[in-house]
Amino acid sequence: MSTATDLTRWNRAGLSRFRYVDGNAVTFLELLRAELAERFPAWQEVTQLPLAETESERQERMLEQYHAPRRDWAWEITRVLARSSHVLAEHLDAYANEGFLGTATQWDTVRRLVEMIDYHPAPPASAATRFVIEAKEAGTLAAGFAVKHTPADGSPPVVYETLEELKVDPLLNALRSAEYNRNPERLGGDTLLLEGEVEDLKTGEPLVLEDEQSGVLRAYLIVGTRTVAGNTEVRVTPRLSHRLRKGYTLIHAKPAEGLAPIGPAAKGAELERVLRLTEEPEGLLTGAVIYIDDGAEELYRRVYSVTGKRLVLDTDVGPLRLDTARVGYPVTITVSAQEERPVDSPGSVIYALRVAGDWSRLADRRVVQETVDATKQKHLPFYTVTAARYHPADSDHLRKGYTILTVSWLKSEHPFPLDNPQTLLVPPVGVGPWRTDTFLEKQDGHLTAAIVTAKPKKTTVGDLAVVVMGHQAAWARLASVSVDLAREEATLTAEDGWDDRGGGDFFLTETKVYAHFKEALRTVAWQENRQPVTGNRIPLALVPSALEKGRVLMVERTDDATAAFFTTVARIEGTTLVLARDLPAGFTRGNTLIAGNVALAGHGESKGEKVLGSGDATRANQSFVFAEAEVSFVADPTQPAGVRAAIDLSVAGRVWKQVGSFADSGPTDHHYTVRMTEAGQLLIAFGDGVRGRRLPSGVNNVRVTFRSGTGLSGNLPAGSPFKPSRPHRLVEKVRQPLPATGGNDREGVESLRENAPATLLTLERAVSLDDFAWLAMSQSSVWQARAFSRPTGLGRNEKVEVVAVPAGGGALGTLAATLTDFLTANAVPEVEVTVLPYQxxxxxxxxxxxxxxxxxxxxxxxxxxxxxxxxxxxxxxxxxxxxxxxxxxxxxxxxxxxxxxxxxxxxxxxxxxxxxxxxxxxxxxxxxxxxxEGEAATGPSPGEAIEASPPAPKPRLVGRRGVGVIQGVGDRYGQLLRGAGIRTLNDLRGIDPAHLPTVDIPPVRLWEFRTKAEIVVGLAADRSRLAPLLERTIHDLAEGSSADLVRLTGESAAAVDELKAKLRLLQIALDEEVFAAVTLRELLSELD
Structure with a gap:
């Protein structure tokens, strides 16, 4: 072995391990060769060396020496020894690294190292969430109710069980705000937008709008209809009442019957200048003089105007019997001579006039003379024929063949004397050709409660009826319908009298009684209540008795599943629910849904009781390995890692308590601890009689029940489908509005290496900000955390915010409350801890x-x-x-x-x-x-024919719009395009998708976006010829009437249809909101 003392030359910054051995099989063989050369000088193979060699030559010789084959058994044994030494040295090196926390790689080795500072690896954690239970009937749902989720990827089912008892009530399934499904917006203007495409709405027919709250009815007449985006727009007259609200207005439409009114009809009336006839007077012209006779009164009037059946006369008519009056033309007679001088008296003048023919029928009748006064105003002064003496043509009388008319003028009636008349207008023979129209009688300004109409076919009690003439109407709900079969008529009686609008009379021939409305319609969005709900007060439509203070609620938005949160009932004030926390922005009466049957549930399935072992009172710190994998762990702020094993341990029938350590246990405390083994099983230990009670002796007297299910697999997104594992009489179904969070695997080597030393600083107590962060990360469900100090404001307590990243990422869910309790339990007093989600x-x-x-x-x-x-x-x-x-x-x-x-x-x-x-x-x-680098870009192959692009049109104003206006671009692709410098439509239409390798957008989509930009910017149309339409949006033009566009532009119908086809093509290219807002002017305006 090497005698060098410096073994650190291989250890430098950046390496993950220490190198404790300086050598390998090659160097070891060289060391052995040197020793053999000293002992065996005659062994030439080990002693023959170059006299001088460089370091590189030496290394080359050593490698050749190691690999070269030799037929020498002693050398081969030496080489085997070198190799064996290499294996042993590497083992020693690895084992030496396992003795240092910074280089150890084996979990059990790291566990033993950190146990020296009384740190124990954090166990796995089981995910938790709150389920919304939809109850079938009221009752108590015991803890342990199991539900199952089957992943779509085929992985094993995930079972959750409720962790608490819950009193369920069907009335708490879905609490809604008062008026949640009624739009409170007021109606106004002259337009109604009805749901769907409603057919057979006819102009002139009535609609009856019923206020469902007050029961008040109001009738309106249809002026026009059109289809708008799949709904029906109806224009009405008069303007809609602002007292009507969209959500409470029921629109009755499509009357099945239009009945002719019969009575009760007025017999006579004091008429002004207007006279109505039962039919249109054919041939009657403005300026003509008519004769009116009701049997008691004779009238002459000049016609001022004629509109249908309606005559406007030059002067008031006065009292007239409408049921008997007839209208015709007067007869013009020529006055031959005045027989005598007029006889003038103080009050009257008597004239004697001679007319040819027999006019004796004029006796006691009125005649008139067309007169023009000094101001050239025409008048029809009348005179009374007091006598008409006819002298037959075959008599001998001097005035034979003539009638002498004695005519009286009362000076008090008009100022026009009958001086030398040339002609007179006299009553015609017989009755006139036209009848005057009468009207329905009124009482106290309104129609009488009962009116008579033609016999109906469908109208019955409770139907609505509307009396319509022109733009005026009267309406009511019918209390009775009495049919007279013999007379082919019916009496319709209003429930509470007739309401009316217009104030005029209902003339029989121009009036129609509409009844039996077939359809009840609603306005668009009548069930959408967008009234904001702020603060913590929610007015409820119903307050069940089970909604008590402290009950956990799930508050959701029907239009945003991510906005759900849980809270509790602070109190109930009448029909107002007061929550324990304020609602965030975005909640309205319409989208707020409150579920009252909410249960906390955890990942795991209950298993049966198992025997853990037999107690032995002679043994201190007796322990057992519970050989079950994936035992659940649930949140418990009293435990060092914030979770405890979901087990119930009993000894001889007595339940013992799980603690984090025996540090605070006394000799009589029935405590036990749980640690994790390398195999993922539980090591359950008991006290020594001083710190914690020893186990009593017995046979199989230590038993355990547990729940199985833990790890990251339990972290499920919100909305994951669950169904009960077994049917339950109280439960209809189960929902998961919030994500299931908190599930984590057992603490790994990297985490142990980082977290264990920190416990020496925190000692399971949070004082500094770093303490809060380390303590949060020691919680089994947390990957990482940071702590921040926040201003105390006017309060006395310190405020700490802890930002946590839950295991598996995502929302905090129930982990927020669990972690807050854990940190608060381990923080110094008078510190307010708030746990916030990471971003x-x-x-x-x-x-x-x-x-x-x-x-x-x-x-x-x-x-x-x-x-x-x-x-x-x-x-x-x-x-x-x-x-x-x-x-x-x-x-x-x-x-x-x-x-x-x-x-x-x-x-x-x-x-x-x-x-x-x-x-x-x-x-x-x-x-x-x-x-x-060097890979071929996606696009046309080399040599592939590419069609020449048409010349680019002049830049247009719309080309300055951002790429986001193109349908399909959206936020994601828009950001990528802008990142590549493609910001406007002009930029987009100029790209070559085959040469944009740095933009991670499929080439097919790039070609699509470019084509759409060309369609928008290159719209071909003559701006000058479309001048009347420039201020209109392209949506209105595309959906509007072709006839209107032809009228406004003067273009042919074919040209207009071609324009509309181009505009509809833009609907494919442009985003929906932009298509509804952009004008034709912006599309066609060119930039200088």
Missing amino acids: SRTFALEVLLTVDTAAYNPDVVTAAVKSALQDAFSLRKRKLGQDLFLSEVYQVVEGVTGVEHSVAVINGDRSVRRVAAGDREVLILGQLVVAV
Whole structure:
């Protein structure tokens, strides 16, 4: 062996082991040769050496000496001895390294080393979560209720059991906020957006809007309809009442019957200038004079306007019997002469007029003379024929063939004398051709409760009915429908009278009674209540009696599964639930779901009782190995590692208590400790009679029941499907809103090496910030932690925040409360401890390798580099707040066999040398692209024909928009494109996907994005010809009426259809929100 005393020349910084042996089989053989040469000078094979040799020559000679074949048994024995010494020396070297904590690699060796400072490896931990139980009936669900999750990858099922007793109640399955499914927004304007595509809505028909809270009905008339994004937009008149709320408005539509009203009809009325007829007066022109006769009154009026059946006259009509009045044209007669001078008296003037023919029927009738006053205003003054004497043509009278009319003018009625009239307007023979229209009677300004209509076919009691004439309406719910079969009519009686709008009369021929509405419709989003819920107070629709103070609740958002959290009931105030903590932002009445049947559950399945062994009172510190793997461990803040074995140990029927150590145990305390063996089994030890009670003697008197299930496999994401292992009468199903966290494997060598020395500083008590961090990391469910001091504010207690990375990563879940209890139990008094989740931030990495392809397979090297990078920059290896340096990347990459050279780029920026991490952040590898220099890029093969691209159009304003407006780009691809300098649509349409090797986007997607950008930027359309449409959005143009576009632009229908086809193509290219907002002007405006 070497006599040198310096054995450290092989030990330098950066090595993971000490080298205690200076030599190997070659050097050992040379040492043996030297000794043999001294003892056997005549042995030429060992004594013949060069007189002078350099160090390199010496090493070459030694290698040749070791490998050269010799037919000398003594030499072969010597070489075997050298080799055996080499094996023994390497064993001694390895064993010596196992004696130092920094170089030991074997778990059991490390365990024995750390036991010297009374540190014991942290046992594995079982994951825990809170399950939401949907109960079928009320009752008590005992602890140990088992549910099972079967992984999709075929791995063994994961069993969880509830850890506490729970009183379940079906009323607590899903508590909702008051009005959670009713939209409180007020209606307004003249537009209703109805759910779905509603067919057969007719313009002019009524809709009845029912307020479900108050029962108030309101009728509106349909003005127009159109389909908008799969829903139906209805314009109504008049404007909607702001008293209506979307969530409480039921819209009755599609009346099955339109009945003609019959009565009760008004017989007479005091009319103003408007007169309505039962039919349109064919041929009646504006300016014409009409004759009105109701049997009691004769009237002459000039027609001012004619609109359908509605006549507007020059003066008021006055009292008129509408049920008997007829309207026709007056007859014009010519006055031949005035027989005598008028007889003038103080109140009247008598005229005698001669007219040809027999007009004796005019006696006691009214006649008028068309008169124009000095201002050229036309008048129709009337006069009364008091006598009409006809002289037959075959008589001998001087005025034979004429009628002498005696006409009286009352001066009090008008100021127009009958001076030398040339013609007169007189009543026609018989009745006029047109009847006046009457209207439904009113009482106190409203329709009478009962109206008579034509016989209905479907209308019945409880139906809604709306009386409509023009834009006015009256509506009611029917209390009764009485049908008169003989008269083919029915009496409709309103439940609480008729409500109306418009105030006018309902004329029979222009009025229709709509009844029996077939469909009840809703507005879009009528069940969405977006009213925010803040603070810790939630008004409930129902408060079950089982909702008591202290009960654990799961508060969820129906639109965001990640927002779920658990809390407790602070108190109940009437129908208001007060939580123990405030709600985070984003909760509304509509999306808040509260589950009241919440049970804490842990990974593991209960097993039957087993005999651990027999007690022997003569033995101190008796121990047993419980030969069961994967025994569950549950959270327990009193234990050194924050967890205890999920076992129940009894001795002769008495249950003993599990403790972390016997340091505080007395001689009569029924305590035992649990340690882990290298095989993953439990070593259960008992006291020595001084520290902890000895086991009493007995046969098989030490028995154990336990739960089996532990490790990282129990960490399941939220929403994992579970079902009861066995049906239970109280349980319908089980949900897992929160992730299952806290599961971890047994503490490994690296963790032991790091955590064990820290216990000498903490002594299981947290005083400094480092103590809190080390103590948190000693908890079996935690991978790493950091502690921070926070301002105390107005309080007296110190505040410490501990940021923890749970085993397996992800959310803290129930571990937050468990770890808080553990730290609080081991902290100095008057310290407030808050456990916060870590934040994971990823970075992108691109690596270009140079590989000696003659010696190494590039694919194998690439895979090895990827694996090394993913391991080195994983959550398990990176530290909280640890910055990332480019040199770290090179250290990992170039440490892989086969890599000759490499170039690494972080986040697409070649200038980045360091990425800083926040206090609560862990920087881990996200997107990774590894390529080998010289590999062919994806794209067209060499020599493949490529079609010439059309000339690029002039740049347009829309081209300045970011790449995120393209459908399918999203946040992930958008970030990658921007990292490569591709920020706008103009940039995107100019790329060559075959020459972007550093962008980790499939070439097919790059071609897709480029094509979509070309479609958007290169829209072909004549801006000048589409000027009337420039301010409209392309969504409205694509979905709008073609007829409207033809009318606005003056273009042909074919041209408009072609434009709409191009715009619909943009719907494929553009993001949905952008497509709804961008205008045609932006699309077609060119940049200078």
